[in-house]
Structure formats: structure tokens, C-alpha cells
Amino acid sequence: MPPSEFASPAGSAGRRCAPIHSIADIIRARTTEFRLADQEGPTIFDKIISKEIPAAIIYEDDTCLAFKDISPQAPTHFLVIPKARQGLTRLSKATEEHKAVLGHLLYTAQAVAKEQGLGDGFRVVVNDGPAGCQSVYHLHLHVIGGRQLTWPPG
Numbered sequence: 321m322p323p324s325e326f327a328s329p330a331g332s333a334g335r336r337c338a339p340i341h342s343i344a345d346i347i348r349a350r351t352t353e354f355r356l357a358d359q360e361g362p363t364i365f366d367k368i369i370s371k372e373i374p375a376a377i378i379y380e381d382d383t384c385l386a387f388k389d390i391s392p393q394a395p396t397h398f399l400v401i402p403k404a405r406q407g408l409t410r411l412s413k414a415t416e417e418h419k420a421v422l423g424h425l426l427y428t429a430q431a432v433a434k435e436q437g438l439g440d441g442f443r444v445v446v447n448d449g450p451a452g453c454q455s456v457y458h459l460h461l462h463v464i465g466g467r468q469l470t471w472p473p474g
């Protein structure tokens with residue numbers, strides 16, 4: 321894949337990822353992100369789970385939490401996260417043992433979407449790693465809706 325496909329397109333709307341211009345930049349970015357991802361340190365989402373910091377929680381069970389995104393990209397935008405990260409800093413870290421929790425997150429995403437009035441449709445997004453523009457290294461599903469979405473995404 322040419323390096324340009326990893327870079328944020330110039331002039332595209334929304335949050336920008338750091339522009340990446342060369343193979344060396346890609347390797348450097350990935351090495352840094354893998355190191356960060358493997359540190360297993362807490363993220364802001366751990367503080368939301370422990371209720372240390374407030375969030376607009378819309379669903380909770382033993383396995384997962386759903387709360388409104390602080391920077392919504394549509395009239396409805398919430399995140400679904402596993403309460404126990406268990407190595408799932410990002411989707412690409414998933415192993416066989418994660419299948420049940422991954423299914424639970426996806427099932428919950430659609431159930432809460434319907435509860436939130438998104439019966440006409442919605443989008444579920446998982447940003448993975450630097451090329452996917454991931455910023456918080458605790459797996460999360462974005463659920464976005466409440467307006468007509470377009471394709472392709474940026």
C-alpha cells in the first residue's frame with residue numbers, strides 16, 4: 321500500500337491524524353503505537369468505568385459500558401467499551417478468547433442504538449491503530465447516527 325494511503329487526505333473534514341509521508345514514518349509511527357499499546361497502562365476510559373470522571377452513561381452491564389462521545393460526530397454518537405480491557409487495547413489484538421466479549425459488544429451496540437432511536441440505521445466504527453486514527457487504546461465501538469451518513473468515510 322503506498323504511503324499516501326496512510327495519510328489524512330488534505331482538506332478532509334474532521335479530526336486529522338498525523339500526516340505520514342514515508343515508509344520510515346509509517347514504521348516509526350507503528351513502532352511507537354505498538355509500544356504504547358502494549359504498555360497496558362490505564363486510559364481515560366478506565367476512569368469512566370470506575371466513575372472517577374463523569375460520563376453520560378446510557379447502558380451498563382457486567383461486561384460493557386456505553387456512554388456518549390464527548391465530541392459527537394452526529395446527533396447520536398456513543399461508545400461501547402469492555403469493562404475489562406484484557407489486552408484489547410485495539411481490535412487487532414483480539415485472540416480466540418475475546419470472541420465472546422466482541423460478540424457482546426456488537427450485540428449491545430445495536431440494542432442500545434435502537435433504544436436511542438436509531439431504528440432507521442446507524443454506523444458502527446472501530447478505529448484500529450495509527451493508520452485507523454485510533455486515539456484511546458482501550459477497544460471501543462463508535463455508534464453513530466441520527467443523520468444521513470455518507471460513504472466512504474475519511
Ligand code: AMP
Nearest residue numbers: 364375388389390391447453454455456
Ligand atoms: P478513537 O479516536 O477511535 O480512539 O476514539 C476515541 C473517542 O473517545 C473519541 O471520539 C473521543 O471524542 C472520545 N472520548 C475521549 N475522551 C472522552 C470522554 N472523557 N468522554 C467521552 N468520550 C471521550
